[in-house]
Amino acid sequence: MxxxxxxxxxxxxxxxxxxxxxxxxxxxxxxxxxxxxxxxxxxxxxxxxxxxxxxxxPERIIQFRVPWLDDAGHARVNRGFRVQFNSAIGPYKGGLRLHPSVNLSIVKFLGFEQIFKNALTGLPIGGGKGGSDFDPKGKSDNEIMRFCQSFMTELSKYIGLDTDVPAGDIGVGGREIGFLYGQYKRLRGADRGVLTGKGLNYGGSLARTEATGYGLAYYTNEMLKANQLSFPGQRVAISGAGNVAIYAIQKVEELGGKVITCSDSNGYVIDENGIDFKIVKQIKEVERGRIKDYADRVASASYYEGSVWDAQVAYDIALPCATQNEISGDQAKNLIANGAKVVAEGANMPSSPEAIATYQAASLLYGPAKAANAGGVAVSALEMSQNSMRLSWTFEEVDNRLKQIMQDIFAHSVAAADEYHVSGxxxxxxxxxxxxxxxxxxxxxxxx
Structure with a gap:
């Protein structure tokens, strides 16, 4: 040894x-x-x-209680977390997740992954992560506002532009970021660079909403090109129907692929004519509905309960964009039986260790999350830059920077693999x- x-x-x-x-x-x-x-x-x-x-x-772990009032006037309490993992190359940077599954283990895993993801972007940001076991599903806007204000009242003591810059994650979109920033501003002043994912009218960046999904598609495109493949003519299975999945669907289709699936925690839809990302966006982001509604509106779509990775349907590329450990070893075998030759991860650690071993044994092209889904944090860092310079770049300028970052991530990963004799x-x-x-x-x- x-x-x-x-x-x-x-x-x-x-x-x-x-x-x-x-x-x-x-x-x-x-x-x-x-x-x-x-x-x-x-x-x-x-x-x-x-x-x-x-x-x-971790350099620092912060855990705190989050008391808030529901609409019935009852006192509720959740747990809040922030793990400031590593600041060797810059201030802590990483999202806030609101989901019942959030605990210290999950926040530490996400923060640890974030260290390497952030390093790969080439931007000066360290790794951190946070969140709460609060479940925003079924809550009114006022309940979410009261929770976010209570959460930020405590979190604001530990974050800052040059210290720790949170962003969104599962359960934290534009609405939640707005409430969080409003409370931070009330307590500490209008430091717009302290949160990313903000609205465009108060310091947000164009292309930030699309960044993780677009970045996943750009990374996958680089992986395909390096192996003499391309998106046109490829059938693509995507899981999830949130921010990452929606914009991955859009960009994959722009690059010539056909996305035939998407999903939520209840089930999935298959649309042989290709998923219409605009309809998914309307259902999930505007109406806050369930993916079953897609099949009710689109004649060519069918809805099924369960995991999309158990489906028996042919596809060439799998892009898991839902949550951690969504693909088991057996589901990875099913994915391969369906014809997949490529897997790139849009979610954080969506493949179990058994699934990864299955991909590698079958010689699939496998793009890990810390590389493939780094687009979101990359544009978050670009948002920080714009805030510092008091500038706002065009959508095209941000998108071009994102594309270059994802190309560089792939190139640097290939170079590192070659240097240490693990090419491919x-x-x-x-x-x-x-x-x-x-x-x-x-x-x-x-x-x-």
Whole structure:
């Protein structure tokens, strides 16, 4: 056993002993650890400085109660979290998630992933994440406003333009960002760069709403081109019907692919004529309805309960855009049986470890989330730049910058994989490219 292998195993055992029940966090760590041994073998200075143990322990974890009144006048309490994971290359940057599943393990896994995702963008932003187990579904606008105001009253003590800049995530869209920013402004003043994903009339960036979905399509397009493939003529399965999925559908179709599925937590639709993203957007973003409504309006569409990854339908490319661990090992086998040759992740860690192993055993082209869905945080950082300069770039300028960033992420991942003799392994390439950038910054700054 090499020194590097022994070191990786030792650090993982330390973390597992400290946090044995944080399964999502341990999964995210294992995803990185299993790919970086070649780097540690060539750079023993990372081992000597104990970079892995330092990198996997958050710089700061903040947990707080969020009391709020519902419309009936009853006092309700939720848990709030912010994990400020690593600031070696810039202020903490990462979204806020509102969902009943949110706990410390999920926030830590998301924050850990964010370190490498942010590093891959080439922009000066560190990794963080936050949120609450509050469920916005079924809540009135006033209830959501009261929750967001209470949440920000506490969170505002720990964030700032040069410290920590949150954004949206699952359950946090333009409405929630508006309420959060309004409360921050009331408490701390009009520092517009402290939150991203804002409305266009108070400091938001054009193309931010579309960024994660567009970025996923741009990354996938680069992966296809590198393997002498292209979108035209390809059938594409997408999960989810939120922000990422909607704009991934739009951009994939602009690039020539045909998206035949989308889904929500209840079920999925198949439309052999191609999903109409405008109808999905109307149902989910305007009416806040269920994806079943799509099949009620579109004659060529059929609705089914359950996971889209259990469907028996032919497609060439799979773009999971819903949530973590949405694809199991068996579902990955079904995906391959349906004809998929390419998987690129629009959600955070949507593929289970068994699913990833299945992709790799079948030699699928696999684009991991930390690379493929980095478009959202990239444009968030561009929003920060515009706020600092008191400028507003055109949609086309932001979109062009986004496209270049996604092309660079793919190119840097390929170069890292080639350098460490794992060519064609885009997961290892992304992990290595992100890890080395952060590790070198940590070494340069000393033991802090």
């Amino acid at each position: 090499s020194q590097a292998t022994d070191y990786v195993q030792h650090v993982y055992q330390v973390i597992e002993h400290r946090d044995p029940n944080q399964t999502e966090f341990l999964e995210a760590i294992n995803d990185v650890f299993k790919t970086i041994t070649p780097v540690l073998e060539q750079h023993p200075e990372y081992i000597e400085a104990n970079i892995l143990e330092r990198l996997t322990e 392994d885009y997961l290892s390439g992304a992990n290595i490219a992100g890890f080395t950038k952060v590790a070198d910054a940590m070494l340069a700054q000393g033991l802090v």
